Amino acid sequence: MDKILLIEDDDIIGEMICMYLTEEGFLVHRCLNGQEGMSALSEFNPDLILLDLVLPDYEGTELCNTLRSLTPVPIIIISSNSKVSEKIEAFTVGADDYLCKPFSMHEMKARIGVLLRRFKRELPARQEAAPARQEITVPPAELEINVEKRTLHVRGESIEMTFSEFELIRLLIEHPERVYRREDLINALRGFDSYINERSIDVHITNLRRKIEVNPKEPRYIKTVWGVGYKFVI
Missing domain, CATH: 1.10.10.10 (Winged helix-like DNA-binding domain superfamily/Winged helix DNA-binding domain)
Structure with a gap:
């Protein structure tokens, strides 16, 4: 069962995503702020992260950058901001995909599936690769x-x-x-x-x-x- 870490403080959107992904066979852990998300990263060990850009304690791109430095798993940004500049900034700091609110739950699931398949396909090569000079x-x-x-x-x-x-x-x-x-x-x-x-x-x-x-x-x-x-x- 693939594990999804959802960092989203909006109760309505958060509950909708949790319910939908749980019904679709995912194990979902939701955090209400960036600090909880950072703690859950090592404890929950997710296969993919859904990250809202607007959080009460973190600027979203800053948190994305920090998460990317700590884990190679796919990160999907969910945001109400559809500006191209915001998307470019998100990809620059480590996001793998970007969903604009409101979005289709079916599209979200499809994008999650694509990223998980690609990541799992690349995982053996990551594990077998010779250790890089530190x-x-x-x-x-x-x-x-x-x-x-x-x-x-x-x-x-x-x-x-x-x-x-x-x-x-x-x-x-x-x-x-x-x-x-x-x-x-x-x-x-x-x-x-x-x-x-x-x-x-x-x-x-x-x-x-x-x-x-x-x-x-x-x-x-x-x-x-x-x-x-x-x-x-x-």
């Missing part, structure tokens, strides 16, 4: 990245990053000199049915250059390969 230092020790703690230090200074920015810099640093097409980077972040586009990748790269380069206009590390994509140079 700490990577770029000579001459200007950049230090800790994969487990999800931290990056640039010339000794701790750098704040979004989920996608960290995943991008980690991927580039782990494979120096490899040229990545924008499509490759999109797929590495969100999977093949991603909503993130090439423009989003360019924005992330620009932000990373501002954070790690001495002169972002003449980058030393993240190089543009014109007509192709980007690569990391040591």
Whole structure:
């Protein structure tokens, strides 16, 4: 039985989702705020998370970013905000899908099914993959990245990053000199049915250059390969 963690403070919507998914054979645990959701993550060990963007104690995208750093399971955002900018921000911080309220329960179930099947299909590869290096230092020790703690230090200074920015810099640093097409980077972040586009990748790269380069206009590390994509140079 697949387990769904629902983080939703609206009683009417929360109860409707709980009742529907329970009748459809899911085990559902509902939390009313972000703090409860964080606690339930390890205790309930869900297979998928449904996350409302408007909560009494957390800003939704901030919580999504935190959850993504702690678990690889699919995250579906449920929100009354249908703006494209809000959707892009949600995907940037780790969401796998986005449902606008009001939505069809049948559509919600279908999207849950798609994400669960994809995640389970990828799970054996995740489990069999060789352990990644936990700490990577770029000579001459200007950049230090800790994969487990999800931290990056640039010339000794701790750098704040979004989920996608960290995943991008980690991927580039782990494979120096490899040229990545924008499509490759999109797929590495969100999977093949991603909503993130090439423009989003360019924005992330620009932000990373501002954070790690001495002169972002003449980058030393993240190089543009014109007509192709980007690569990391040591």
